Amino acid sequence: MRSPPRNETGRSTPTDATFEERQRLPSWMGPTVLALSISPLAVTILVIIGENGVTPGSLAAIAAIVGPGLGVVPLVYWAKLRTQVRDDGVYFRFRPFHRSWRSIPFANIQRVRRDERRAFQYGIRWTRRGWEYRADANTGVEIDRIEGKPIFLGTERPHEFRAAIEAGVRRSGR
Structure with missing residues (x-):
């Protein structure tokens, strides 16, 4: 089997994403x-x-x-939250606040679950539980990491996003 395309850092490129979503802040x-x-x-x-x-x-x-x-x-x-599940992990970027992609390797994922947050709290927030990234969704996926606090990524397709992450974790041998 051919290995996926890699960039100069050795990470997979956006073209091999198994899940991808783009969200904007609410139109109002x-x-x-x-x-x-x-x-x-x-x-x-x-x-x-x-x-x-x-x-x-x-x-x-x-x-x-x-x-x-x-x-x-x-x-x-201009703000836009992009999330991707690639061959080697979960990638996200909240433009214009992130200049580059943030990633969570599958090897660092302990547990994934669908979760909900309060309405009307959009953007990037630090909470007692960890970081939250939300554009226009109250539902999302909370990723418990082996190293570091959990990360909540808002999504309008939480079941599909969670399934893609779990499939990637299984493929990685964890």
């Missing part, structure tokens, strides 16, 4: 963040201009406040 989140940002930013602009008038310093202060305030909106639209 971007407009909500924008709507909640406009009023405080408008008040801040009015206060700065009211105190100092339109000066280079006030324009710089406005830019320093408005830029980061509205800079969150494109992140919400």
Whole structure:
């Protein structure tokens, strides 16, 4: 049997994934963040201009406040959680927060189970139990690792995701 394609680090490439899913943050989140940002930013602009008038310093202060305030909106639209089960483990990447893929080798997986989390808690979170990565799903798969705390990966297809991980663990001889 031919070995799967490998990249320069020896890990399998995304083309040999047995499970793959792409999720975006909920569609209502971007407009909500924008709507909640406009009023405080408008008040801040009015206060700065009211105190100092339109000066280079006030324009710089406005830019320093408005830029980061509205800079969150494109992140919400661009954010995407990708999960894959490849020949050698589980891979995930929450763009733009991860610059590269994170992986959990099958040899490090102790137990996999379907689980649910509370609604409206999206993104990357550290909890007492471990890391959670969720885009637009309350259900997911919690992976108990031999080394390290568990990782929860949100998915809209938890049964399929869990089955792919368990099949990969069996194939790896664990």
